[in-house]
Amino acid sequence: MTDEVPPPILGTWPRLYAVVLGELLLCILGFGLLARVCS
Amino acid sequence: MSRLDWIVLGGALLFVVLWGLYKGRGATTGDHYIGGGRDHRWWLIGLSIIATQTSAITFLSTPGQAYVDGMRFVQFYFGLPLAAIVLSIWAIPLYHRLKVSTAYEILEARFDLKTRLLAACLFLLQRSLAVGITIFAPALVLSVLLGWSIHANILLIGVLVMTYTVVGGTKAVAWAHSSQMFIIACGMLLAGIMTVHRLPAHVSLGDALHVAGGLGRLNVIDPHFDLNNRYNLWSGLIGGFFLMLSYFGTDQSQVQRYLAGSSITQSRLGLLLNGMVKVPLQFLVLLLGALVFVFYQFHTPPLFFNPGPVKQVLAGPDAPAYRALEGDFARSRAAQSQRAEAFVEARHSGDAARIAAAKLRFQQAHAESEALRRDGVALIQKANPGTNPSDTNYIFLAYVLSSLPAGLVGLVLAAVFSGSMSSMSGEISALGATTVVDLWRRLVGGSGTREVWVGRVATFAWGGFAMAFAEYAARLGSLIEAVNILGSLFYGTILGIFITAFFVKRVQGGTAFYAALVAEAGVLLCFRYTRISFLWYNVIGCLAVVGLATAFSLFQTPRDNATEALGV
Numbered sequence: 001m002t003d004e005v006p007p008p009i010l011g012t013w014p015r016l017y018a019v020v021l022g023e024l025l026l027c028i029l030g031f032g033l034l035a036r037v038c039s
Numbered sequence: 040m041s042r043l044d045w046i047v048l049g050g051a052l053l054f055v056v057l058w059g060l061y062k063g064r065g066a067t068t069g070d071h072y073i074g075g076g077r078d079h080r081w082w083l084i085g086l087s088i089i090a091t092q093t094s095a096i097t098f099l100s101t102p103g104q105a106y107v108d109g110m111r112f113v114q115f116y117f118g119l120p121l122a123a124i125v126l127s128i129w130a131i132p133l134y135h136r137l138k139v140s141t142a143y144e145i146l147e148a149r150f151d152l153k154t155r156l157l158a159a160c161l162f163l164l165q166r167s168l169a170v171g172i173t174i175f176a177p178a179l180v181l182s183v184l185l186g187w188s189i190h191a192n193i194l195l196i197g198v199l200v201m202t203y204t205v206v207g208g209t210k211a212v213a214w215a216h217s218s219q220m221f222i223i224a225c226g227m228l229l230a231g232i233m234t235v236h237r238l239p240a241h242v243s244l245g246d247a248l249h250v251a252g253g254l255g256r257l258n259v260i261d262p263h264f265d266l267n268n269r270y271n272l273w274s275g276l277i278g279g280f281f282l283m284l285s286y287f288g289t290d291q292s293q294v295q296r297y298l299a300g301s302s303i304t305q306s307r308l309g310l311l312l313n314g315m316v317k318v319p320l321q322f323l324v325l326l327l328g329a330l331v332f333v334f335y336q337f338h339t340p341p342l343f344f345n346p347g348p349v350k351q352v353l354a355g356p357d358a359p360a361y362r363a364l365e366g367d368f369a370r371s372r373a374a375q376s377q378r379a380e381a382f383v384e385a386r387h388s389g390d391a392a393r394i395a396a397a398k399l400r401f402q403q404a405h406a407e408s409e410a411l412r413r414d415g416v417a418l419i420q421k422a423n424p425g426t427n428p429s430d431t432n433y434i435f436l437a438y439v440l441s442s443l444p445a446g447l448v449g450l451v452l453a454a455v456f457s458g459s460m461s462s463m464s465g466e467i468s469a470l471g472a473t474t475v476v477d478l479w480r481r482l483v484g485g486s487g488t489r490e491v492w493v494g495r496v497a498t499f500a501w502g503g504f505a506m507a508f509a510e511y512a513a514r515l516g517s518l519i520e521a522v523n524i525l526g527s528l529f530y531g532t533i534l535g536i537f538i539t540a541f542f543v544k545r546v547q548g549g550t551a552f553y554a555a556l557v558a559e560a561g562v563l564l565c566f567r568y569t570r571i572s573f574l575w576y577n578v579i580g581c582l583a584v585v586g587l588a589t590a591f592s593l594f595q596t597p598r599d600n601a602t603e604a605l606g607v
Contacts, residue, residue: 005304013307017124020314024120027318028272031113031259038252 040185040440044449051222051453055460056202059215063207069480069490073140073472075209075299083213084309087296088287089316090216091465093223095177095458096432098324098451103344103434105328106335109258111270113325115574116318118279119287123314126288127307129541134294135303141476142294142537149540152481154552158533159477162291163470165529167501170466171508177459178509180432181452183347184440190510196459197506204464205499208491209299209472212464219457226454227327229447230439234330237442239337239380246383250336251329253382253398254405259322269572278574281581282527285534287313292469331438336379339372342415344430344437352422361418368411375404467505471498524573528566531580532559538581539588546588550595558583 010016040048066072079087104112139145143162147155178192203211235244242250251257261271268274287293287310300306342365343349352361378401385397416428439451474497475490485493532555539551546554562580565571571579 005302007304007308013127016311017127020120020124020311023315024117024318027322028117028260031110031322034248035252035257035259038248038257039255 040448040452041445043446044452047446047449048453048456051450052199052456052460055215055218055222055457056199058218059203059207059211059464062214063203063211066208066210066491067488069475069485069494070140071210072208072491072494073295073475075213075295077299078301079210079213079299079305079309080301081305081308081312083217084297084300084306085312085316086220087213087216087299087465088293088309088313089320090220090223090461091292091296092286092317092462093220093458094173094462095455096173098223098227098455098458099177099180099436100432101321101324102328102331103431105256105325106332106434107429107431109256110322110325110329111258111261113259113318113322114261114270114272114275115279116283116321117272117275118277118281119283119317120314121276121280122283122287123310125284127310130288131297131306131310132303133541134298135300135306140298141291141473142289143291143473143477146536146540147481150536150546150551151548153549154536154555155477155481157552157555158289158536159473161529161533162289163473165525166290166292166466167470167504168508168525170463170470170501170505171512173462173466174459174505175509175512176432177455180436181455183345184433184436193506193509196456196463197502197509200460200464200467201499201502204468204502205495208494208498209295209468212468213296213299215464216461219461222450222457223454223461226447226450227324230443230451231323231327231330233443233447234327234334238330238334241387242333242337242383246386247330247333249386250333250379250382250401253401254332254336256329256332266575267570267572269574274572274574278572278578281534281577282530282574285530285537285577285581286526289533289537290469290530291473292466295469295472296465328435331435334438334442337376338442339369339376341437342368342412343419344433345427346433346437348419348423348426351426352419355422357418357422361415361422364411364415364418368408368415371404371408371411375401375408378404463502463505467498467501470501471495474501524566524576527573527576528562529559529580531562531577531582532584534577535581535584535588539585543585543589543592546592547595550591551584551588554584554588554591557587 006012007016010019066076101112133145134142137145137148141159143155143159146158174193174196175189178187178189178196181187181192182189203215235247238247248257261268262273263271264273265271266274297306297310300309341349342361349361352358378397382394382397382401385393388394420426420428436451436455439448443451471494475494479485479493479497480490535558536551536555539546539554558580561583562576565576565579566573
């Protein structure tokens, strides 16, 4: 079930979802790195 | 509080109410009142979603949590972006295509009326109790720290919120949310900047992070799997995913926000905006708490941040012992500050061995002062056996009142009030909508202007109930914590009903209803008899409904499959 209208940025919905997932991954890795560097 | 603080606080709250009233004018039908005209853009939807889940306690408790326990609480939100994606793919197109006003309407089309009413009533039950706590908790903190009356506080928040929510409905709520998020963002950002500014001149942000990290306050990620540990990577990703899936997919207070979107695209973008913003936002709020913790490494904090129980112990026979403990604590913290200074100086020298030695001494000093703090808490509890040993909710506001300049105190208080108002307005608006659509419209019938007035009466009644429960909550004591986890006791079951509706085609009518009742009983038994952390109840409840409904369906009488009517 997909929306026929593409999002106004990035062209397709799967790409937008990948960006959201990528940001979550970056957050997890970044937070982990911050804790490791500053502990 | 200074006169400037009062002007900032009063001006901000007045602006929110007038802005909500102005933007929410013109609702002429029930659909417009409940659906907000279905013309909202993605950014308004996103702000409204974030504001609804942002309560005052978010800003009172979260920084305090980082102060006491570190930043691991952020893991609670890791399931949110995953849930936003799943709901964007499956739920939003379905809700839009069926033109529903509440999430529970779908359940009648798929199963039957009693399953719809069960889900709607579970929502009304848990959300109406939770909204009372939403306004009670900050009122309690403000009353203790500022001496304001709890009753006046609850009345003020309730009247302000109901003024625009009852009159303007969903549109007024959404636009008021946008102004509240602006106030909250400004208040927290300026508080953060000022906290860094108030650190000693030679302590940079990098030094501050190392001070916080050295004492375990940057423990953001815990990769160890443990069912009894409330916040770790896996409880956040798996338990949090199920909780957020249920909260954003089936809780009317959130569904109503994105159903006001002008199209599937706008609703999706609004929900995904929340998915992208929430984790970094929560991280920043926790980081603010960690910075307050660093601030108090160079300034002496009170032994216990909640002044209420301290006054009680000082009025009793343990007063001399407590005074002596306060003196010991002040001396210990002075020594700790010197060790913190030495640690920062060692860092600036770049000598690894010196840094390690200074850090160890700093950690030892911290452990000594923490032991004194525990002794203080034990003394408080001895004097007042019912006292909550946690002062987490009081730390941030106590810091704001004692350390931030005039004007900014008023702005932070406006942010706290905005948080309380934003969650209350979103919730009573959703309670009113569910009452109108799932109960009144379905069981009594009616439309047009009359439905607007029924919506207003229902929203007003739920607001009044929330205020009455907030008043009663003052007498609940430790039960408040139980009410806080109430959501997780029901969310899994509600989510299970929806997942069964969408994806388990063979399950029909009453089967899902009875599976939900049995699953809910199982969740309540887990809560009563196990030590499983509450985030996992969402997983257990959901899987139990889906599993039981599938098993029960083996014994049901075949009938036309309604799943195809939903187009899934």
